[in-house]
Amino acid sequence: MSKPKNWIKKTLVQSGSLRLAAHLAKPSAVMLMYHSVVENPQLTENSIGTSKSSAVFEAHIRMLVQRFTPVSLDQVVEFAGGGKELPPRSVAVTFDDGFLDNLEFALPILNRYSVPATFYIMVDAVETGTTPWYCRINFAFRTTRKRTWTDPEDSHVYKLENPQDRKSALTVAWGAGARKTGAVQAELVRQIEESLEVEPIPNRLMLSWDQVRALKKAGHIIGGHTLSHPNLAHVTEQEARAEIVGCKQRLEQELGAPVEHFSYPHPALNPQCTEQTVEITRQAGFKSAVLTTCGPVRRGDEPFRLKRIYAANDLDQWLWNLNLTFLGRSI
Numbered sequence: 001m002s003k004p005k006n007w008i009k010k011t012l013v014q015s016g017s018l019r020l021a022a023h024l025a026k027p028s029a030v031m032l033m034y035h036s037v038v039e040n041p042q043l044t045e046n047s048i049g050t051s052k053s054s055a056v057f058e059a060h061i062r063m064l065v066q067r068f069t070p071v072s073l074d075q076v077v078e079f080a081g082g083g084k085e086l087p088p089r090s091v092a093v094t095f096d097d098g099f100l101d102n103l104e105f106a107l108p109i110l111n112r113y114s115v116p117a118t119f120y121i122m123v124d125a126v127e128t129g130t131t132p133w134y135c136r137i138n139f140a141f142r143t144t145r146k147r148t149w150t151d152p153e154d155s156h157v158y159k160l161e162n163p164q165d166r167k168s169a170l171t172v173a174w175g176a177g178a179r180k181t182g183a184v185q186a187e188l189v190r191q192i193e194e195s196l197e198v199e200p201i202p203n204r205l206m207l208s209w210d211q212v213r214a215l216k217k218a219g220h221i222i223g224g225h226t227l228s229h230p231n232l233a234h235v236t237e238q239e240a241r242a243e244i245v246g247c248k249q250r251l252e253q254e255l256g257a258p259v260e261h262f263s264y265p266h267p268a269l270n271p272q273c274t275e276q277t278v279e280i281t282r283q284a285g286f287k288s289a290v291l292t293t294c295g296p297v298r299r300g301d302e303p304f305r306l307k308r309i310y311a312a313n314d315l316d317q318w319l320w321n322l323n324l325t326f327l328g329r330s331i
């Protein structure tokens with residue numbers, strides 16, 4: 001009997017029917033994506049439009065425990081892989097990047113409502129304390145008094161006369177940073193700050209290793225988010241491997257425990273990962289990886305391409321987005 005069964009299974013896998021079945025399965029979990037939680041998002045130097053006020057975040061978490069079932073990332077990954085069933089309307093909370101405000105503002109709220117979360121850490125920011133490159137570039141273009149910017153890569157001159165001009169130049173600079181890693185990327189940021197005559201953001205926004213350990217000790221999951229936050233689909237294979245493997249090794253050294261989950265950074269460019277990126281992440285020993293692509297998690301989903309949704313600021317919109325995603329609709 002095992003032979004025909006195997007044959008059927010093989011045919012289903014090859015024909016993509018199982019993937020189709022996963023697609024048609026009822027959405028059973030949604031993962032929310034946060035970055036930064038601060039007192040006043042308007043005033044923050046790290047703001048790239050993804051910071052939430054702590055009052056808004058608390059309203060989200062209060063609603064989460066009232067209308068949904070908070071679950072951990074481990075539960076979602078196990079479920080997607082065919083393991084234990086999840087309670088109805090399961091929601092997992094995730095944070096990308098490793099901002100200090102995650103500990104200062106988000107952690108007390110999460111703990112007050114007993115909501116588990118996962119924090120995906122960008123390792124170089126912890127090692128050096130330096131604000132992530134995409135925040136620094138954004139801050140430089142937002143605050144410069146210069147009227148033009150010359151792209152150091154091709155000497156093209158961009159006007160900075162109005163917000164639209166600045167946005168166009170920023171997009172180019174972000175794209176350049178996303179294609180680089182480590183010291184080369186740091187040098188590009190330094191050049192941009194110098195040419196725009198803007199001082200670097202002081203080093204006070206990121207978690208330290210002790211603080212990352214404190215998040216773990218409080219019962220939350222720590223995941224990896226590369227070393228220097230490039231777009232992994234737009235760097236060399238060697239660079240991608242160094243970023244993914246290096247991140248896992250450093251986190252495990254500092255935490256003294258396995259780090260099993262990964263989040264692909266998504267600065268500036270599309271796509272955010274390729275087959276090769278996924279393969280390197282799998283080979284590195286991670287068990288799951290999340291995207292910024294919006295959608296629910298269904299049983300049978302590929303564990304290295306798990307979808308999340310952006311947490312909207314407005315509470316009604318936030319609720320609407322969650323409900324729509326549970327219905328399998330795109331937001």
Ligand SMILES: [Zn+2]
Pocket residue numbers: 096097225229265266
């Ligand atoms: Zn990120």
